[in-house]
Amino acid sequence: MADEGSIVYLVDDDERIRMSLTRLLSTAGYVVRSYASAEDFLSHHDPAIPGCAVVDLSLPGMDGLGIQQTLVSSQVKRPIIFVTGYGDIPTSVRAMKAGAVDFLTKPVEASALLSAVVHALDRDVETRREGERKQTVEKRLAILTPRERQVLAHVAAGRLNKQIAGDLGTVEKTIKVHRARMMRKMEVRTVADLVRLVT
Amino acid sequence: MADEGSIVYLVDDDERIRMSLTRLLSTAGYVVRSYASAEDFLSHHDPAIPGCAVVDLSLPGMDGLGIQQTLVSSQVKRPIIFVTGYGDIPTSVRAMKAGAVDFLTKPVEASALLSAVVHALDRDVETRREGERKQTVEKRLAILTPRERQVLAHVAAGRLNKQIAGDLGTVEKTIKVHRARMMRKMEVRTVADLVRLVT
């Protein structure tokens, strides 16, 4: 299996459920870390580690939706699968609108949970890939001088050096220099690559 | 209001509900068209007309999810808001995963429905905007000759005429001609515009 060894964070206050789901997920090849409360999970949570979360909706203290809101508002994209015994429709809809991967009712069917985990991990991989791409671009943009950033915007818009010079109140030769340095720093060789990178 | 006059398709087998919601939506400035069954709605449905659908989950014959599946499988992006009196969580989750805008329980709160309609119409506008853009690009791609399409791919990838010539087994001069004709047909003047268009 492709996701074998990926981490599944399990948050449920019922120890029997934790044992049961841990067993199920471990057997499927996942590494499981379980927590009995939202607070315990969040305080040990490292967004940098790939994986997904399987969260019981009703928890003592902060509940499952609270975990989701906390993660969402802190820009953490950890995919969440909710499981619940007592949920209602409005809650499930709110969870899904907030980006939950799935919302399962107890007793949880093994196949449904495993399928949801696969989807969640897929989404996590995709999110991380895109996040890394953005990071790379941001890092490169960060080392540009203000002038180079201006030139970048014009070049990406398809403007000619001569036109850019006019807009920025300088001469073509100067733009050529800024442009060349900007392209080096952005690590692209063609305008096409540049446009794809910053779009 | 920005969406005033937009069409809301209402599908519910209960005439009192239809009356009630029609009144609510009309008062808010929307044009409402109501249907008593999925079959009636679908047979009169024109995907080209902007708007959203408010659909009761339980209907005689094909139910609300059936409408959604029908539209989704025929690539129609009509935004759907479900309303239901007897739904369960798995159903609401399935609807949301299939792209429903919202899933409301009866009795429907006026504010919740109106808010959902605003979101649905926003999504519709966005979907149509994107669809038109794709249409435009497709139309232009359609009038390219096979050779021009090949050249387009290479140009968008940032390759030089000389390299493209090598790859396509011809000389640079020929590529220049294909390239110029391709750029005209795609209605772009710079490589940057081309990349943005086909990405």
Place this chain on the structure above:
DNA sequence: TCCAGGATTGGCCTTAGGGCCAACTACGGC
């Protein structure tokens, strides 16, 4: 006060892209 980084400009030369005119070849139809 002197230095580094950033912005600027000039000259020179090479490569790349694109417009215009002309011409040839191949193929599918009428």
Place this chain on the structure above:
DNA sequence: GCCGTAGTTGGCCCTAAGGCCAATCCTGGA
């Protein structure tokens, strides 16, 4: 057999982009 479309190629010329070397000018700091 003639015609239109698609693909090809050549020549000529001009503009755009980019590399290399050199040289100011200014400003925030050490």
